Amino acid sequence: MAQLLWPGQEAPDFTLHVTPDQELSLRDLKGKAVILAFYPADWSPVCGDQMAVYNEILPEFRHHNAELLGISVDSAWCHKAFAEQRHIHFPLLADFHPKGAVAKAYGAYRESDGFCERALFVIDGEGEIFWSYCSPLAINPGADGILDALERLGRSHRQQTRRDEGKAADKGKTDVDSQSASHAG
Amino acid sequence: MSILRVPVTPDDHIAGKDDALATLVEYGDYECPACGAAHPIVNQLRQHFGDELRFVFRHFPLTEIHPNAESAAEAAEFAAEHDRFWQMHEAIYDNQEQLGGPLLIAIARELRLPEQDLEEALLNATYAPAVRKQFLGGVRSGVNATPTFFVNNRRHDGEFGFNSLARAITDAVVETETRIRTAS
Numbered sequence: 001m002a003q004l005l006w007p008g009q010e011a012p013d014f015t016l017h018v019t020p021d022q023e024l025s026l027r028d029l030k031g032k033a034v035i036l037a038f039y040p041a042d043w044s045p046v047c048g049d050q051m052a053v054y055n056e057i058l059p060e061f062r063h064h065n066a067e068l069l070g071i072s073v074d075s076a077w078c079h080k081a082f083a084e085q086r087h088i089h090f091p092l093l094a095d096f097h098p099k100g101a102v103a104k105a106y107g108a109y110r111e112s113d114g115f116c117e118r119a120l121f122v123i124d125g126e127g128e129i130f131w132s133y134c135s136p137l138a139i140n141p142g143a144d145g146i147l148d149a150l151e152r153l154g155r156s157h158r159q160q161t162r163r164d165e166g167k168a169a170d171k172g173k174t175d176v177d178s179q180s181a182s183h184a185g
Numbered sequence: 186m187s188i189l190r191v192p193v194t195p196d197d198h199i200a201g202k203d204d205a206l207a208t209l210v211e212y213g214d215y216e217c218p219a220c221g222a223a224h225p226i227v228n229q230l231r232q233h234f235g236d237e238l239r240f241v242f243r244h245f246p247l248t249e250i251h252p253n254a255e256s257a258a259e260a261a262e263f264a265a266e267h268d269r270f271w272q273m274h275e276a277i278y279d280n281q282e283q284l285g286g287p288l289l290i291a292i293a294r295e296l297r298l299p300e301q302d303l304e305e306a307l308l309n310a311t312y313a314p315a316v317r318k319q320f321l322g323g324v325r326s327g328v329n330a331t332p333t334f335f336v337n338n339r340r341h342d343g344e345f346g347f348n349s350l351a352r353a354i355t356d357a358v359v360e361t362e363t364r365i366r367t368a369s
Contacts, residue, residue, distance in 0.1 A: 047214070047217045047218065047219040047220070047250075047330055047331045047332075048219070048329075049330070050329065050330075052247055052249065052250050053247065053328070053329055053330060055247075055249050056247055056249060056320070057324055060321070060324065086249065086250055087250065088249075139329075139342055140329040141327075141329060142187060142324065142326075142327035142328055142333075143324050143327075143329075144187055144190075144324065144325055144326060144327040145327075147324065147325060
């Protein structure tokens with residue numbers, strides 16, 4: 001199994017085809033959480049398909065202000081046919097040329113097989129990896145790990161906001177104190 | 186390893202005794218062919234293990250690929266309200282190839298359920314929240330496909346043939362028996 005990038009590392013930026021005539025870059029999604037789901041190939045058996053399951057969970061991901069991106073070495077044309085047939089409502093990125101380059105940058109490429117691992121990343125709004133997970137290839141990871149990570153991310157974000165607000169309030173207090181001191185003087 | 190996060194409660198659709206040594210939970214979709222194939226296997230397992238096993242079914246409709254799965258799940262919830270969940274469940278899987286509105290109504294008629302009430306409930310999506318709640322519980326428990334089975338709260342990642350599930354259930358029975366013995 002390849003060594004995935006881990007939490008705290010910067011998520012390598014990329015620009016890939018999302019349809020035959022459109023490209024998408026990671027940096028375009030700055031400010032939002034991004035779920036990057038590497039998977040081996042389009043067209044796995046229907047009911048067991050990881051992307052088909054994620055497709056049903058999109059409202060929950062969006063509730064966390066997170067954008068889901070599927071990514072495999074299939075071409076944009078292959079993704080298009082797959083997305084149409086399965087009614088996939090999120091972008092599928094084609095890590096097609098040079099083959100697997102983005103997967104390699106994330107440590108999610110299976111050199112011996114020539115396709116991606118089943119690897120999941122949650123990237124925060126600043127472009128830093130918050131959570132990553134590599135599933136055994138035969139086991140389709142559900143979305144439980146992703147949703148747990150998004151909840152933790154939301155909590156740490158709220159705590160950060162509260163700390164920032166707290167600092168601002170303290171600062172305000174100091175200002176008032178210094179003002180009253182100057183008045184007293 | 187994924188664990189069943191939503192414990193089995195009396196609100197669930199349960200076949201079998203509360204003191205059964207093993208619990209098999211299935212997250213399934215009424216239009217899914219793999220669930221259709223698993224249905225007779227589940228029935229065989231229930232027969233094989235008798236009182237040692239209780240079976241729980243929860244909805245996990247993949248509506249984008251199975252356009253009739255949601256209404257079927259809602260119809261089963263409607264039947265549950267009238268104490269006919271398992272009859273509806275069996276009838277849907279037995280006639281899975283004809284799944285659709287007319288089949289659900291025909292089954293309701295057969296089970297002497299008020300057809301018109303069912304039509305209205307489907308139209309108003311009365312049972313959609315109940316179905317979604319089960320679906321989301323499945324998501325949080327790591328349901329990754331249909332069907333997904335849990336044996337005594339652990340996700341069964343093996344095949345869902347009779348032998349593979351029977352082995353997992355036997356292990357669960359032994360585990361529970363050991364726990365009871367050590368506790369007493």
